[in-house]
Amino acid sequence: MSRPNFTEETASDIVLSRMSDDISPRLREVMTSILRHVHAIVREVEPTQDEWLQAILFLTRTGQLSNDVRQEFILLSDTMGVSMLVDAINNRKGQGGTESTVLGPFYAVGSPELPLGANIAREPGGQPCFLSGHVLAPDHSPIVGARLDVWHSNSHGFYNVQQLETQPEGNLRGVFHTDAEGRWCFQSIMPSSYPVPEDGTVGNLLRAMGRHAWRPAHVHFIISAPGYQTLTTHLFVNGDKYLESDAVFGVKDSLIVDFIRHDDPRELAERGLTQPFYTAAYEFVLEPLSATIDGHASRRLPQTTRAGDD
Amino acid sequence: MSRPNFTEETASDIVLSRMSDDISPRLREVMTSILRHVHAIVREVEPTQDEWLQAILFLTRTGQLSNDVRQEFILLSDTMGVSMLVDAINNRKGQGGTESTVLGPFYAVGSPELPLGANIAREPGGQPCFLSGHVLAPDHSPIVGARLDVWHSNSHGFYNVQQLETQPEGNLRGVFHTDAEGRWCFQSIMPSSYPVPEDGTVGNLLRAMGRHAWRPAHVHFIISAPGYQTLTTHLFVNGDKYLESDAVFGVKDSLIVDFIRHDDPRELAERGLTQPFYTAAYEFVLEPLSATIDGHASRRLPQTTRAGDD
Numbered sequence: 001m002s003r004p005n006f007t008e009e010t011a012s013d014i015v016l017s018r019m020s021d022d023i024s025p026r027l028r029e030v031m032t033s034i035l036r037h038v039h040a041i042v043r044e045v046e047p048t049q050d051e052w053l054q055a056i057l058f059l060t061r062t063g064q065l066s067n068d069v070r071q072e073f074i075l076l077s078d079t080m081g082v083s084m085l086v087d088a089i090n091n092r093k094g095q096g097g098t099e100s101t102v103l104g105p106f107y108a109v110g111s112p113e114l115p116l117g118a119n120i121a122r123e124p125g126g127q128p129c130f131l132s133g134h135v136l137a138p139d140h141s142p143i144v145g146a147r148l149d150v151w152h153s154n155s156h157g158f159y160n161v162q163q164l165e166t167q168p169e170g171n172l173r174g175v176f177h178t179d180a181e182g183r184w185c186f187q188s189i190m191p192s193s194y195p196v197p198e199d200g201t202v203g204n205l206l207r208a209m210g211r212h213a214w215r216p217a218h219v220h221f222i223i224s225a226p227g228y229q230t231l232t233t234h235l236f237v238n239g240d241k242y243l244e245s246d247a248v249f250g251v252k253d254s255l256i257v258d259f260i261r262h263d264d265p266r267e268l269a270e271r272g273l274t275q276p277f278y279t280a281a282y283e284f285v286l287e288p289l290s291a292t293i294d295g296h297a298s299r300r301l302p303q304t305t306r307a308g309d310d
Numbered sequence: 311m312s313r314p315n316f317t318e319e320t321a322s323d324i325v326l327s328r329m330s331d332d333i334s335p336r337l338r339e340v341m342t343s344i345l346r347h348v349h350a351i352v353r354e355v356e357p358t359q360d361e362w363l364q365a366i367l368f369l370t371r372t373g374q375l376s377n378d379v380r381q382e383f384i385l386l387s388d389t390m391g392v393s394m395l396v397d398a399i400n401n402r403k404g405q406g407g408t409e410s411t412v413l414g415p416f417y418a419v420g421s422p423e424l425p426l427g428a429n430i431a432r433e434p435g436g437q438p439c440f441l442s443g444h445v446l447a448p449d450h451s452p453i454v455g456a457r458l459d460v461w462h463s464n465s466h467g468f469y470n471v472q473q474l475e476t477q478p479e480g481n482l483r484g485v486f487h488t489d490a491e492g493r494w495c496f497q498s499i500m501p502s503s504y505p506v507p508e509d510g511t512v513g514n515l516l517r518a519m520g521r522h523a524w525r526p527a528h529v530h531f532i533i534s535a536p537g538y539q540t541l542t543t544h545l546f547v548n549g550d551k552y553l554e555s556d557a558v559f560g561v562k563d564s565l566i567v568d569f570i571r572h573d574d575p576r577e578l579a580e581r582g583l584t585q586p587f588y589t590a591a592y593e594f595v596l597e598p599l600s601a602t603i604d605g606h607a608s609r610r611l612p613q614t615t616r617a618g619d620d
Contacts, residue, residue: 006391006559008398014559015391020520027518030361033354035390037347042395044343051340052396056383063373063383073366080345081316081325085352086362088318208337210330249316249324 012039062201069161071105075202078102078248079211096138097287100233101250104220106159111149111173118176119187122168126155126189128277129259131235134182135223135284142182143286146225149175150186152218157194190259190278191217193242206247213247216240221284228286235282257282322349372511379471381415385512388412388558389521406448407597410543411560414530416469421459421483428486429497432478436465436499438587439569441545444492445533445594452492453596456535459485460496462528467504500569500588501527503552516557523557526550531594538596545592567592 004010015035019028047055065072077083083102091100114120121128135146151173153159160171178184195213197203206213218234236243236256243251262268263276271277314320325345329338357365375382387393393412401410424430431438445456461483463469470481488494505523507513516523528544546553546566553561572578573586581587 005562006394006398008395011391011395011398011559018519018521018555023518023520030355030357031519033351037351038390038392039395041343041347042392042399045340046399047340047396049396049400052387052393056381056387059369059383060373060376060381063370064376066370066374071366071370073369077362077366080348081321082348082352083362084316085318085321085349086357086359088316088321089352089356090359208333209328209341210333211328245328249321252315 008043012036015039058201058205065200069164070197070200072197072200072202074105075196075200076205078104078250079196079202079206079213081249084249096285097229098231098233098284099252099254100231101252101255102234102248103222103232104248104250106153106161107151107220107222108161108173111151111175112170114174114176114186116176116179116183117185117187118174120150120170120172120174121187121189122171123154128271128273128275129188129190130185130271130277130279131188131219131281132183132185132279133282133284135178135184135225135286136182137228138285138287140285142178142180143225143228144178144180144182146178146182146184146223146228146284146286147175148178148184149222149224151220152188152191153194155189155192157192188219191219191237193217193240196247211247212242212245214242215246215248216242216251218250223284223286225286227289229289231284231286233284235280237280318353322346325349368511368515375510379474380507380510382507382510382512384415385506385510386515388414388560389506389512389516389523391559394559406595407539408541408543408594409562409564410541411562411565412544412558413532413542414558414560416463416471417461417530417532418471418483421461421485422480424484424486424496426486426489426493427495427497428484430460430480430482430484431497431499432481433464438581438583438585439498439500440495440581440587440589441498441529441591442493442495442589443592443594445488445494445535445596446492447538448595448597450595452488452490453535453538454488454490454492456488456492456494456533456538456594456596457485458488458494459532459534461530462498462501463504465499465502467502498529501529501547503527503550506557521557522552522555524552525556525558526552526561528560533594533596535596537599539599541594541596543594545590547590 004014006014012035016032019031062072062076087100087102135143137143151159154167154172160167160173172188174186176184176186193214193216196215198206198213203213217237217240220234222230222232224230234250234255236251238256238258243256257280259278259280261276261278268274268277314324316324322345326342329341372382372386397410397412445453447453461469464477464482470477470483482498484496486494486496503524503526506525508516508523513523527547527550530544532540532542534540544560544565546561548566548568553566567590569588569590571586571588578584578587
């Protein structure tokens with residue numbers, strides 16, 4: 001027969017040869033890489049039939065745990081460093097823009113539009129915190145009307161979308177726009193460190209790998225402005241004990257910010273507060289859209305015929 | 311800070327370094343291989359954020375399509391050649407035993423125990439077929455009382471478990487035991503080629519890769535006997551048009567069998583039939599259990615401290 005036998009040696013070539021000549025070149029490129037590496041894993045690991053079945057069931061349960069408010073495969077991607085690697089590849093900066101990090105699983109569209117300075121904390125508790133700064137172009141000129149979509153966990157480490165029944169609507173979320181000087185500011189409470197969900201397949205895997213599930217305290221930002229690349233990032237609280245072991249590898253040195261404690265009675269009185277508060281400042285720098293296009297064009301040169309990619 | 315920044319270059323080492331020293335050596339080995347190769351795929355493919363999300367959603371839906379009577383991740387493993395590669399690694403034969411192939415997703419425990427020669431076809435239709443042979447040791451001495459669990463699709467290409475409401479209970483399934491001469495035989499109908507399920511994520515992927523979903527006609531066997539390695543295999547119908555392009559890569563030359571057509575009126579009369587029938591014969595050879603143990607021991611030498619593996 002002309003068909004070569006499927007063996008450990010021929011397996012990958014046989015499977016790859018089944019792809020038709022007229023399929024999407026991008027799909028061919030992606031599937032060739034995936035199949036060669038997945039087969040290489042099998043050859044290296046030599047799974048028993050039982051181990052193979054464990055892998056099948058792990059993947060199946062990971063899919064079945066995902067729903068409207070939980071995405072266990074994104075959590076798997078995050079905790080295995082895949083999401084941050086994709087982020088790094090898609091955000092090769094050339095012009096000194098602020099570094100990006102993972103979106104995370106708790107972003108939700110439709111946060112309330114608020115005036116600069118508003119307080120996004122809608123439940124009692126937590127330590128008051130004032131965040132401010134500017135959104136700037138690479139030449140440090142202000143970007144007027146830049147949109148900041150912000151969200152963070154409460155003092156117990158839970159996001160609004162995780163506790164829709166117990167947290168007030170829109171708690172610790174808001175959309176702001178920079179003023180004529182490119183300035184942004186809002187009031188909130190200190191974010192806290194928290195574990196990613198540990199009650200699913202990913203939690204089991206982290207435990208088996210001897211890893212903790214904690215993320216250091218941070219505030220999420222998506223910052224956009226016409227003519228500029230949208231920036232998805234966090235500001236991390238300096239001093240957090242999990243900065244060096246973030247369960248999703250999201251920390252970058254340039255995103256760690258001092259949250260300064262203020263307990264001078266006169267400062268408290270000025271702000272109408274009776275307890276100590278924190279302040280943090282950060283200057284975001286957005287890169288112009290043309291940099292993205294150039295960057296992508298050079299990175300994507302072999303696949304310029306692909307449509308709908310960028 | 312002592313923490314190295316997570317970059318395209320450092321990503322894999324950072325993620326791998328998070329594993330504790332005291333975890334299962336086997337898990338460390340498996341996760342090291344998986345993480346290095348998955349990261350390599352990301353580096354090679356350079357997925358856009360949208361492509362990454364497509365992959366997340368593909369995996370999620372594949373898990374969510376799986377249930378008691380359907381396993382889309384096994385189908386993915388089968389159609390991507392992973393199952394047959396695992397099979398090849400776990401069935402490195404040294405003593406001339408019959409070759410194995412995939413179990414497939416339609417096996418069900420509890421098929422009816424039947425006497426030799428019984429007919430497993432319980433619905434009208436199909437071309438009568440008589441299968442027979444022996445189960446032998448490597449020295450070709452008969453194995454008495456070997457258990458054969460057999461199942462196959464009907465003339466429309468569907469298994470009993472796929473059509474529980476329309477096919478009779480136990481249709482085209484049976485358990486037989488070899489006689490004092492190691493002989494087995496039963497009556498059925500000719501199996502037919504059929505497509506693996508095409509209405510899910512795997513069907514979409516096969517279409518995108520320009521691949522068909524068909525399997526050549528075959529009869530499944532699981533053959534077991536005390537003191538011998540259990541054999542999971544198929545017999546394929548010679549001449550089937552899909553023998554060279556089985557969607558799950560299960561065909562091996564040694565498993566292709568001539569199903570001989572008989573239309574001599576005298577032969578029909580002898581069997582009490584009014585239409586032509588087919589016969590097929592096969593001599594199965596089981597390898598003794600000690601071969602497995604030796605094979606595994608030598609293959610697994612670096613991991614002999616693992617418990618519960620074999």
